[in-house]
Amino acid sequence: MERTIRKIEPSKARTLKRERVAAYARVSLDKDTMLHSLSAQVSYYSEYIQRNPLWIYAGVYADSACTGTRADRPELQRLLADCRAGKVDRVITKSVSRFARNTITLLEITRELKALGIDVFFEKENLHSTSGEGELILTLLASFAQEESRSVSENCKWRIRNMFKAGIPTSVRINGYHMDHGKITIIPDEAETVRFIFALRRLGYGRTAICKELNERGIPAKNGGEWTVTCIGTLLQNEKYVGDLLLQKYFRVDHLEKRDKRNKGEYPKYLIKNNHEAIIPRETFEAVQADIRRRAAALPEGHGHHAFYPFTSKLVCARCGKHYRRRYNNGIAAWQCNTFMTFGKDKCPARQIREAILEDACARAMSMSTFDPAMFENQIDHITVCDNRKLIFSFHDGKTQEEWWQEPSRRDSWTPDMRAEAAEKKRRKSHE
Numbered sequence: 001m002e003r004t005i006r007k008i009e010p011s012k013a014r015t016l017k018r019e020r021v022a023a024y025a026r027v028s029l030d031k032d033t034m035l036h037s038l039s040a041q042v043s044y045y046s047e048y049i050q051r052n053p054l055w056i057y058a059g060v061y062a063d064s065a066c067t068g069t070r071a072d073r074p075e076l077q078r079l080l081a082d083c084r085a086g087k088v089d090r091v092i093t094k095s096v097s098r099f100a101r102n103t104i105t106l107l108e109i110t111r112e113l114k115a116l117g118i119d120v121f122f123e124k125e126n127l128h129s130t131s132g133e134g135e136l137i138l139t140l141l142a143s144f145a146q147e148e149s150r151s152v153s154e155n156c157k158w159r160i161r162n163m164f165k166a167g168i169p170t171s172v173r174i175n176g177y178h179m180d181h182g183k184i185t186i187i188p189d190e191a192e193t194v195r196f197i198f199a200l201r202r203l204g205y206g207r208t209a210i211c212k213e214l215n216e217r218g219i220p221a222k223n224g225g226e227w228t229v230t231c232i233g234t235l236l237q238n239e240k241y242v243g244d245l246l247l248q249k250y251f252r253v254d255h256l257e258k259r260d261k262r263n264k265g266e267y268p269k270y271l272i273k274n275n276h277e278a279i280i281p282r283e284t285f286e287a288v289q290a291d292i293r294r295r296a297a298a299l300p301e302g303h304g305h306h307a308f309y310p311f312t313s314k315l316v317c318a319r320c321g322k323h324y325r326r327r328y329n330n331g332i333a334a335w336q337c338n339t340f341m342t343f344g345k346d347k348c349p350a351r352q353i354r355e356a357i358l359e360d361a362c363a364r365a366m367s368m369s370t371f372d373p374a375m376f377e378n379q380i381d382h383i384t385v386c387d388n389r390k391l392i393f394s395f396h397d398g399k400t401q402e403e404w405w406q407e408p409s410r411r412d413s414w415t416p417d418m419r420a421e422a423a424e425k426k427r428r429k430s431h432e
Contacts, residue, residue: 019089021049022058024079026098028067038064058088071105083118095124096141103139103146110138164247167272174238175222176279184276191279193219194241198280201288207232212344229342242285243278246271310373311335311358318386320348353405361403365393
C-alpha cells in the first residue's frame with residue numbers, strides 16, 4: 001500500500017497570547033531632581049507598555065530614596081508579590097544598576113522570576129534574564145554595579161570623616177535643637193521639655209516613670225509620637241545639652257547592609273567643647289551622669305538595656321502584642337510587658353513572670369529536666385504570654401504547646417537581705 005501524507009488545516013486561527021508587562025524604576029535620593037527623574041521614568045514606561053498591542057499594562061513599580069544594594073524596597077517587594085501571584089508575565093527595567101547593586105540580590109530575584117516563567121528585560125544592556133547567556137552576563141554586570149556602589153560609599157565616608165576632623169557635624173536631630181547650615185540653635189518649646197526631663201531625674205524619677213509622666217501630660221516626643229524608655233535614656237546621656245559635640249559616635253559597617261554600628265574604639269571620636277548654646281547646666285548634667293552610673297553599678301553584672309538573654313524578643317504579650325523586657329525586683333530577675341513598663345498598668349495590666357519560672361515552664365514544654373538555652377533557641381520561635389498564667393509555646397516546626405505557671409509563695413520569694421531587713425524592722429518595733 002502506497003504511503004500518503006495529508007495536511008489537516010487548523011480549525012481555529014492561531015492567536016498570540018498577550019503578555020502582562022510591568023516596569024520597575026528606582027532613584028536613590030529623595031531630591032527634587034531625582035523625583036522628577038522618577039516621574040519621567042514612570043510616564044515613559046506607562047506609555048511604552050500601553051503602546052504595544054501584544055502587551056497588557058500591569059503597572060509601574062517605582063521606589064524613591066531606596067538604595068539598590070538591599071532587597072527590602074517596598075515597591076520591589078510589591079512587584080515580586082504580584083509576580084508570585086501570577087499577575088505579571090514580563091518585567092522591564094532601565095538597567096542592572098537600577099534593578100539591584102548587589103550581585104546576590106540580583107541573581108536571587110532573577111532566578112526566582114525565571115523559575116516562575118517571568119523574563120526581566122534590562123533596556124540599557126539589551127539583555128533578557130531568561131536568555132542562555134543572561135545569568136553569566138548579569139553576574140558580571142551586577143559585580144561592576146556593586147563595586148561602583150562600594151566606591152561611592154567609601155568616598156562618602158571619607159568626606160564625612162574629614163568633616164568630623166574639622167568639627168563639622170553632618171546632622172543634629174534631637175529634642176531641643178535644630179541645625180541649619182552647620183549652626184546648632186535651640187528650639188524653645190522642646191528645650192523646656194528637656195529641662196523638665198532632667199528635673200524629674202534629679203527628683204529621683206527613673207526612665208519608665210519619666211516616660212509615663214510625659215505621655216500622661218500629652219507632651220509629644222521629637223517625632224510627634226509617645227516617649228519610650230530608650231529615648232529617655234539616650235536623651236539623659238547626650239552631651240549636646242551642655243553645649244558639647246561628640247562626633248563619630250557611630251560608623252557605617254558596609255555599603256551593602258547600610259547598617260550603622262556604635263563606635264566602641266574602632267574609629268577616633270572628636271569632642272568639641274562649648275560648640276553651641278547649652279540647655280542644661282554642666283553641674284546638673286554631671287550629677288545626672290553620676291546617678292546613672294550609680295544605678296548601673298547596683299545592677300547585677302552584665303545587666304543592661306542592650307544585653308541579650310535567651311528570652312529576649314521571644315516573649316509576646318497576648319494583650320498588646322509587645323515584647324517582654326527583663327527587669328530586677330529586689331535582686332530577682334523577672335520579665336514584664338514593655339507596654340506595662342513604659343506606660344503603666346492602665347495601658348496593659350499584664351503580669352510579670354520570674355525568669356526561674358519561665359525556665360521551668362520551657363523545660364516542661366521541651367520535655368527536658370532542666371532549661372537549656374541552646375535547645376530553647378533551636379526549638380522555640382516565640383512564647384505568647386496569656387491571661388490566667390497561660391503560656392503558649394510556638395515551635396519552629398509549627399507545633400504549639402500550652403503550659404501554666406504559678407506565682408511563688410511570699411515566703412519563697414524573700415531573699416536573705418529581705419529577711420534580714422524584716423527581722424530588723426520587727427526588732428526595732430518591739431523596742432519602741
